[in-house]
Amino acid sequence: xxxxxxxxxxxxxxxxxxxxxxxxxxxxxxxxxxxxxxxxxxxxxxxxxxxxxxxxxxxxxxxxxxxxxxxxxxxxxxxxxxxxxxxxxxxxxxxxxxxxxxxxxxxxxxxxxxxxxxxxxxxxxxxxxxxxxxxxxxxxxxxxxxxxxxxxxxxxxxxxxxxxxxxxxxxxxxxxxxxxxxxxxxxxxxxxxxxxxxxxxxxxxxxxxxxxxxxxxxxxxxxxxxxxxxxxxxxxxxxxxxxxxx
Amino acid sequence: xxxxxxxxxxxxxxxxxxxxxxxxxxxxxxxxxxxxxxxxxxxxxxxxxxxxxxxxxxxxxxxxxxxxxxxxxxxxxxxxxxxxxxxxxxxxxxxxxxxxxxxxxxxxxxxxxxxxxxxxxxxxxxxxxxxxxxxxxxxxxxxxxxxxxxxxxxxxxxxxxxxxxxxxxxxxxxxxxxxxxxxxxxxxxxxxxxxxxxxxxxxxxxxxxxxxxxxxxxxxxxxxxxxxxxxxxxxxxxxxxxxxxxxxxxxxxxxxxxxxxxxxxxxxxxxxxxxxxxxxxxxxxxxxxxxxxxxxxxxxxxxxxxxxxxxxxxxxxx
Ligand SMILES: Cc1cc2nc3c(=O)[nH]c(=O)nc-3n(C[C@H](O)[C@H](O)[C@H](O)COP(=O)(O)OP(=O)(O)OC[C@H]3O[C@@H](n4cnc5c(N)ncnc54)[C@H](O)[C@@H]3O)c2cc1C
Numbered sequence: 426x427x428x429x430x431x432x433x434x435x436x437x438x439x440x441x442x443x444x445x446x447x448x449x450x451x452x453x454x455x456x457x458x459x460x461x462x463x464x465x466x467x468x469x470x471x472x473x474x475x476x477x478x479x480x481x482x483x484x485x486x487x488x489x490x491x492x493x494x495x496x497x498x499x500x501x502x503x504x505x506x507x508x509x510x511x512x513x514x515x516x517x518x519x520x521x522x523x524x525x526x527x528x529x530x531x532x533x534x535x536x537x538x539x540x541x542x543x544x545x546x547x548x549x550x551x552x553x554x555x556x557x558x559x560x561x562x563x564x565x566x567x568x569x570x571x572x573x574x575x576x577x578x579x580x581x582x583x584x585x586x587x588x589x590x591x592x593x594x595x596x597x598x599x600x601x602x603x604x605x606x607x608x609x610x611x612x613x614x615x616x617x618x619x620x621x622x623x624x625x626x627x628x629x630x631x632x633x634x635x636x637x638x639x640x641x642x643x644x645x646x647x648x649x650x651x652x653x654x655x656x657x658x659x660x661x662x663x664x665x666x667x668x669x670x671x
Numbered sequence: 672x673x674x675x676x677x678x679x680x681x682x683x684x685x686x687x688x689x690x691x692x693x694x695x696x697x698x699x700x701x702x703x704x705x706x707x708x709x710x711x712x713x714x715x716x717x718x719x720x721x722x723x724x725x726x727x728x729x730x731x732x733x734x735x736x737x738x739x740x741x742x743x744x745x746x747x748x749x750x751x752x753x754x755x756x757x758x759x760x761x762x763x764x765x766x767x768x769x770x771x772x773x774x775x776x777x778x779x780x781x782x783x784x785x786x787x788x789x790x791x792x793x794x795x796x797x798x799x800x801x802x803x804x805x806x807x808x809x810x811x812x813x814x815x816x817x818x819x820x821x822x823x824x825x826x827x828x829x830x831x832x833x834x835x836x837x838x839x840x841x842x843x844x845x846x847x848x849x850x851x852x853x854x855x856x857x858x859x860x861x862x863x864x865x866x867x868x869x870x871x872x873x874x875x876x877x878x879x880x881x882x883x884x885x886x887x888x889x890x891x892x893x894x895x896x897x898x899x900x901x902x903x904x905x906x907x908x909x910x911x912x913x914x915x916x917x918x919x920x921x922x923x924x925x926x927x928x929x930x931x932x933x934x935x936x937x938x939x940x941x942x943x944x945x946x947x948x949x950x951x952x953x954x955x956x957x958x959x960x961x962x963x964x965x966x967x968x969x970x971x972x973x974x975x976x977x978x979x980x981x982x983x984x985x986x987x988x989x
Contacts, residue, residue, distance in 0.1 A: 553744075649962040671984070
């Protein structure tokens with residue numbers, strides 16, 4: 426099976442967020458970037474497991490400048506066979522999806538894996554857009570997948586529950602917790618990753634359609650009010666009369 | 672020019688997420704000087720009531736109740752063309768998120784997700800939370816057509832009018848390539864992303880056998896239960912309860928955190944709660960910095976006492 430795994434990079438989860446240029450830009454100075462956890466832990470690992478089960482190739486796909494290759498190398502160290510990097514900034518979900526769809530179309534993949542969302546913009550937009558551009562079924566928030574021939578049986582998260590469905594490849598899949606367990610790259614993987622090919626390709630044209638005009642910081646909390654642990658009536662009273670939430 | 676709202680009915684009836692989306696659609700329509708139209712697909716009990724929240728018209732398209740993003744996106748895009756909508760609104764829910772990107776591509780629209788403000792100005796500027804609650808971004812949509820998903824618990828339903836009669840909308844429904852085998856939802860419990868009251872617990876609980884006091888509190892309040900990541904990882908609690916940066920992000924009005932340290936990745940998923948109560952025996956626990964009310968004490972003493980006080984309060988309310 427030909428499997429394509431789309432990975433993005435996001436600021437490390439402990440990053441202090443700063444804005445620059447009159448709060449019109451995200452200040453990347455000193456920010457440590459990691460592979461988006463949903464892409465790494467669930468999409469990539471499930472694709473690798475599937476390859477181990479049925480054979481085939483796992484290709485990583487990333488839109489971003491050369492500086493982002495650290496993240497790609499990590500994906501190769503975890504086990505992907507090769508990688509494609511579109512040499513452009515991922516300026517919007519629409520732009521990114523256009524790059525994935527264009528490449529996937531020309532190469533013919535059986536399954537396109539993405540994480541359910543990125544942990545910086547939490548948009549959950551790229552996978553659905555990619556599926557539409559490819560005119561393929563889109564299975565979102567997948568938590569488990571069994572593959573038999575070209576048919577996949579998939580569990581997906583829905584509000585307050587779960588849905589089980591069946592779909593034939595090709596399709597686009599967004600992966601959530603439960604799909605797989607995180608894999609830590611070992612020394613051999615890291616060594617091998619250095620020799621795996623990264624194919625750099627130019628971007629196809631696509632409009633952004635949206636743009637960020639301003640960033641803001643959240644309002645600071647006014648400080649915690651401590652309540653005597655012996656006096657829980659007081660807490661209930663405050664929640665009812667002061668905060669008015671119960 | 673109209674605003675079209677897809678009013679989802681995941682389990683066959685109109686729920687809170689759809690009502691909030693219509694409420695938002697109505698506010699947006701008012702600010703644009705146009706009308707809000709609601710669209711339902713398949714079985715949608717209670718669709719007429721969407722009129723109360725500001726839908727001038729409610730349409731239904733006869734189609735399978737089995738959700739398929741490919742098929743539903745085609746129906747919604749076609750409906751948008753038929754009713755002349757330039758703005759299409761979804762709830763930021765599992766269905767809404769699966770559809771919005773597809774509809775944006777089909778209709779060549781600009782998409783902004785998890786929006787928390789009504790569009791402003793000529794440039795159609797909307798705001799959303801970014802970097803897991805560590806900031807907000809204002810977006811301008813430069814395309815003529817706009818697609819939005821609306822953050823939950825942000826636009827409280829407002830009754831502004833009456834029921835309207837549901838009209839059928841004739842749209843050719845394509846064949847689905849997806850076969851839904853089963854669908855299960857827990858009855859009687861408000862799903863976490865929609866919950867206004869959430870009681871959450873972490874590793875301080877020591878073991879899954881101790882969760883009785885947490886469930887008791889949730890029961891008294893009519894709250895939904897949640898947990899920290901390590902607790903779900905070791906299967907003390909189900910995965911769907913895991914909140915945080917790599918779990919569910921929530922915006923309840925009240926979040927009560929019991930025996931949770933308040934690591935930055937946990938806060939990322941809960942820091943947009945309106946009021947946060949923290950119960951922890953360690954006065955240095957980072958969570959207190961993000962809290963509105965704090966109780967420093969042993970949870971095994973404090974929680975039963977709080978449950979008693981809550982019970983008394985609830986009884987006095989009746
Ligand atoms: C990439 C990444 C992503 C992550 N994503 C998430 C996420 O989405 N969600 C998440 O929750 N975590 C996430 N984490 C983990 C996070 O960093 C913390 O490890 C985790 O939140 C800690 O869980 P906890 O607070 O339950 O446990 P602990 O940190 O062990 O805290 C337990 C707390 O209980 C208190 N306590 C103990 N006994 C008692 C008692 N008897 N009475 C009162 N208080 C008591 C202690 O004082 C302590 O503060 C992530 C980590 C990484 C690296």
